[in-house]
Amino acid sequence: MKTNLIWFRNDLRIMDNPALEKACEDKDASVIGLYIATPQQWKAHDMSARQACFIHDRLIQLQDELDALNIPLLFHSCDSFTDCVNVIVDLCKEYSVNQIFYNNQYEYNERERDYLLKGKLSPDIECLEFDGNLFTAPLTILNSQKQMYKIFTPFRNAFLDQFVQNIPRIYNQPKAIKKTKIKTHKIPEFDYAKQDYEFFNPNTQKALQKLEEFCAEKVEDYADKRNIPSLDHTSQLSAYLALGVLSVRQCFHYLTQEHPHFWENQKSGAFTWFNELIWREFYQHLIVAHPYLCKHKPFINWTDHVKWKNNKDHFEQWKAGNTGYPIIDAAMRQLNQTGWMHNRLRMIIASFLVKDLLIDWRWGEQYFMSQLTDGDLAANNGGWQWAASTGTDSTPYFRIFNPTTQGKRFDPKGEFIRQWIPELAKVPDKFIHEPQLWSEKKGNITEYPQPIVTHDIAKKKL
Structure with missing residues (x-):
């Protein structure tokens, strides 16, 4: 046989x-x-x-x-x-x-x-x-010179042109086949450290239910609410995609059941979420076109010669969520306690590590992989290089997120901050993003650290 x-x-x-x-x-x-x-x-x-x-x-x-x-x-x-x-x-x-x-x-x-x-x-x-695990095979979406795109938007446009003309099908679940005589054994414990994870369930039906509910109940407002970390308004499907519990094709088909032809309105919440799946595709294609990205090398070669400060004490404070910047610290504590971080916060804390603290982006990339349940090399590397201005389509090196301004914009009342930093629970909304000002007035939050750097001074050193 x-x-x-x-x-x-x-x-x-x-x-x-x-x-x-x-x-x-x-x-x-x-x-x-x-x-x-x-x-x-x-x-x-x-x-x-x-x-x-x-x-x-x-x-x-x-x-x-x-x-x-x-x-x-x-x-x-x-x-x-x-x-x-x-x-x-x-x-x-x-x-x-x-x-x-x-x-x-x-x-x-x-x-x-x-x-x-x-x-x-x-x-x-x-x-x-x-x-x-992708919509399209790597190196099949190329520019007019038959090369991989270096910028996301033209890649996305070419991807969509191909995609809508040949929408991929869902592969069938096999029917039961003839039984073999091979005996299996219970999956043993790995010879690896164990740590509890949150947000994700290994059961297929639970994962599909989460996908279905997101497409039916949340995706319509995704464009407006996805950047607010205090809201449960992201898909939280990343670990399922990273390990293949769900596929991107399943995501697309569930999305079209609720929002047919969503790609015709690029301002919609449905398209905004689908755009994130295309980003995932883009980064996967890039590591095939440029294998050195898997070897801790930057996409932009000259940035490999940047002189980083790499202050180890600052790095440890960043990891622990003790920088004195509430939005940074709340994000890092969420990561450390749950193994997941809101995407907007990933951008803010990466910018802070690289451009405020002048610490090599590879330190942050490695630490993320060591903590994330949804760790994915291509997406993690792409995101960190974007923030560090060393990668494709990356933000200019002189663009730096102001952590206080970002906190005020996306967590104006400090709801997310208070969830993860209990020592700031009683700080009024007016001071929640600059608690040192409240401390000067009241002297009652000495357990929360002062900022380890001053953002305006750090920005001038770039």
Whole structure:
């Protein structure tokens, strides 16, 4: 009997999974699922303990879902991607595998791993690759010189021109296939640190429910309310997309059920959210076109020679949420306690680290990956380089967010600040963004630090 192996990576779902659908097309073939944990590789890539915990919880759910389809999910753990290749080669021999199916990953080490695998497999074993986690395959949206776009807006316009002419379909969830005699075992604990995460549920139906409710109830006001951190008005689907619990195609199809042809009104909340999914696409395409982005290199070469201050004490205070700037500190405390941060706040705190404190953006990028449940190299790197003025489409180096002004604009009454900084709970709205002024008058919040730098002075040093 023919045997197909479906290798799960960051596509931990049975719905809208092209690799899984294709692996199950031949009704006479048996299908085996596989997931390989690589803890040492995760450490090298700064994966957070929260994300590892979420992956583990999701694998338990996925194993049950595959079991209902009579597809066993095997689990292996090894140190590195090189060892991972050896595991697959051995499994192919053990189970007489004829074909391997997987959805592509685009990071440099992952692509090198897949290339190595193809070279080690027996010539009669075929690898079938799919672009299951994006709308379009990388390097298919190019400018007139047949090169990857360097600026987002022309990329988006070209993307939309292609997209609306050939809207991608949702891949079918396979039906149950013939049962195999392969026994599976409960997913063991990872040899990795564990930490609880918030906001995300590893259950497929819970994730789909969250997507459906967002498209039906919140997306219409998304453009107006997405920047207000005290409101629950972002999708909070990022971890599902990062690990492939949900796909971008599912997001699009749920969105069009509620808002057909939303792309015809680019000022709508629906289009504004879809635009964020295109940003995600853009960053994924960029790391394929420019692999050095995966190697801690800036997109703009000359910025690699910037002389950073890299004050370690300032960095520790930034990490802990003790900078003396309430909106910065509330954002960092939210990250540290939950493993997630509101997107507007990500921009504000990144600007502060890089341009107020003059600390290398790579320090911030690494710290984010070590904390985030939704850590995604392409998006995280793209966002940090945008804020640092080292990346594609980035803000000019002389543009710097004023943390006090940003706080007043997006959290005017300090509702978000008070949620995460209890020592400021009694500070009046008038002083919530500059509590040192209140402290001078009342002398009653000495437990909250003074600003570690003065923004107006820091700005002049850029």
